[in-house]
Amino acid sequence: MRARAVIAPIVGLAVFFGLWELIVWIRDLPPFELRAPSDIVGFLVENPGAYWDAALVTGAHAGLSLVFSLTIALAVGALVAASRFAEDATNPVLTLIQVTPFVVYLPSIVLWLGGGNAPVLLVGTLVCLPPFVFATVAGLRAADPAARELLASVDASAWEQLVRLRLPAALPSISTALRYNIGLALIAVYLAEGGNLSTSGLGFLGERAASFNNANGVWATVFCMAAIGVVGLVLVGVADRVLLKWHASQR
Amino acid sequence: MIGSVPTVTTAVSLDDVAKRFGSRHVIDDVRLDVADGEIVTLLGPSGCGKTTLLRLIAGLETPTSGVVTVGAGSAVDARRKKAIGFVPQSPALLPWRSVAANARLLLEVNRSANPADHPDPMDLLVEVGLGEFAGALPHELSGGMRQRVALVRAFALAAPILLLDEPFAALDEITREDMRHLLARLCERSPATIVFVTHSIPEAVFLSDRVAVMSPRPGRIVDVVDIGLTRPRTPDIEDDPAFFELERRVRHALHAGMQR
Numbered sequence: 001m002r003a004r005a006v007i008a009p010i011v012g013l014a015v016f017f018g019l020w021e022l023i024v025w026i027r028d029l030p031p032f033e034l035r036a037p038s039d040i041v042g043f044l045v046e047n048p049g050a051y052w053d054a055a056l057v058t059g060a061h062a063g064l065s066l067v068f069s070l071t072i073a074l075a076v077g078a079l080v081a082a083s084r085f086a087e088d089a090t091n092p093v094l095t096l097i098q099v100t101p102f103v104v105y106l107p108s109i110v111l112w113l114g115g116g117n118a119p120v121l122l123v124g125t126l127v128c129l130p131p132f133v134f135a136t137v138a139g140l141r142a143a144d145p146a147a148r149e150l151l152a153s154v155d156a157s158a159w160e161q162l163v164r165l166r167l168p169a170a171l172p173s174i175s176t177a178l179r180y181n182i183g184l185a186l187i188a189v190y191l192a193e194g195g196n197l198s199t200s201g202l203g204f205l206g207e208r209a210a211s212f213n214n215a216n217g218v219w220a221t222v223f224c225m226a227a228i229g230v231v232g233l234v235l236v237g238v239a240d241r242v243l244l245k246w247h248a249s250q251r
Numbered sequence: 252m253i254g255s256v257p258t259v260t261t262a263v264s265l266d267d268v269a270k271r272f273g274s275r276h277v278i279d280d281v282r283l284d285v286a287d288g289e290i291v292t293l294l295g296p297s298g299c300g301k302t303t304l305l306r307l308i309a310g311l312e313t314p315t316s317g318v319v320t321v322g323a324g325s326a327v328d329a330r331r332k333k334a335i336g337f338v339p340q341s342p343a344l345l346p347w348r349s350v351a352a353n354a355r356l357l358l359e360v361n362r363s364a365n366p367a368d369h370p371d372p373m374d375l376l377v378e379v380g381l382g383e384f385a386g387a388l389p390h391e392l393s394g395g396m397r398q399r400v401a402l403v404r405a406f407a408l409a410a411p412i413l414l415l416d417e418p419f420a421a422l423d424e425i426t427r428e429d430m431r432h433l434l435a436r437l438c439e440r441s442p443a444t445i446v447f448v449t450h451s452i453p454e455a456v457f458l459s460d461r462v463a464v465m466s467p468r469p470g471r472i473v474d475v476v477d478i479g480l481t482r483p484r485t486p487d488i489e490d491d492p493a494f495f496e497l498e499r500r501v502r503h504a505l506h507a508g509m510q511r
């Protein structure tokens with residue numbers, strides 16, 4: 001079980017990168033069309049410092065966006081789960097946020113908030129908000145009706161019901177949303193860093209490399225993004241093992 | 252109590268109670284008084300409104316007409332004072348809480364209404380044979396064990412009124428027998444007034460002082476059978492001819508109610 005958990009992902013990745021490498025060599029693709037993974041890794045190994053620093057910035061942007069959006073989503077979700085009116089009022093707004101490509105309004109946000117961290121965090125938070133709210137509401141509502149009734153039979157307050165029953169019951173669906181949102185948050189902050197006036201983060205490095213036609217530089221940021229994503233998913237996996245050991249998904 | 256003149260007070264009183272959901276008459280014209288410390292079973296076919304009646308006593312529903320009195324006040328008052336220990340049909344254990352933490356759950360909420368003195372849930376767990384499972388999660392237990400935790404959770408409240416809604420309905424016949432003997436043991440020791448809902452005739456006869464037999468929808472109480480078997484109720488009374496006779500009487504009352 002333990003060995004499989006380590007070996008299986010390595011096999012999967014090795015096959016994926018092996019095929020990629022093979023296609024580039026066999027078809028002899030020109031560098032502007034597609035780089036071989038070995039080229040990109042080589043480039044990264046030669047210039048590690050700038051990418052490491054930028055990855056820390058981007059990781060912090062994505063992590064903070066997730067924390068902000070989850071905090072807001074828990075508050076909004078608790079309100080929405082308690083009131084159909086609040087749900088009907090917030091749903092269209094959340095859907096609008098979800099379906100609007102944020103690159104459209106990113107320049108406005110940058111003009112409004114200026115460069116730096118603020119616009120990046122705002123976009124990251126906005127993008128993660130709808131999935132977190134939907135997952136929180138669904139999870140809070142999924143709490144066992146018999147357990148709700150049981151707590152009502154001793155006149156437990158709404159707050160006690162939320163803390164003892166509904167929030168723990170919502171954890172599995174929030175965890176699922178978190179897995180999706182890690183990817184969304186990373187993409188959002190990458191693009192926001194690139195389209196922003198600041199000079200830090202993988203998005204900025206990628207944007208600058210692209211303007212110099214440095215394909216290795218662009219792909220190096222992509223590999224760093226993937227690494228951050230993997231670290232994020234591993235952290236969620238560890239948290240699930242601890243917090244959700246009661247849930248069927250962990251057995 | 253013994254030696255003094257017992258004053259029989261009413262713990263639960265249903266006066267001409269009816270409940271409708273829209274145009275559906277679920278129960279109608281129900282009158283029943285349950286004395287302090289008495290064990291009364293509501294017995295009837297499924298869908299006869301037994302559960303609705305129990306929920307009315309628990310203050311979880313309000314009657315369409317009629318009056319439900321629990322203790323000195325309304326059912327909702329009783330609920331606020333944590334005067335009601337409820338055992339639902341499904342054990343309703345919180346899957347992320349250990350057995351011990353589930354047994355404590357009802358004592359942890361609405362704390363200001365906790366009684367000054369209540370049994371230690373841990374002692375009760377030991378008593379029902381779950382001492383070594385205190386740290387286990389519910390999914391590691393069998394169905395019968397989970398329902399025992401649900402009983403402990405209710406008895407730990409030391410509430411003057413206990414309401415049990417077909418707690419053994421989902422269990423196999425063998426486990427069910429064990430559970431009714433266990434419940435009888437717990438009931439004998441508890442001063443609580445108990446209203447028990449079931450569709451099992453042996454369960455009703457074994458546990459009760461009186462059995463209120465209900466008719467199909469709209470549910471009415473068609474007969475009340477006095478059980479009058481000696482206490483404590485031990486498993487051997489199930490071989491007593493008097494027990495069979497009472498089962499027969501309850502079954503006939505049930506069938507008579509179905510014909511109406």
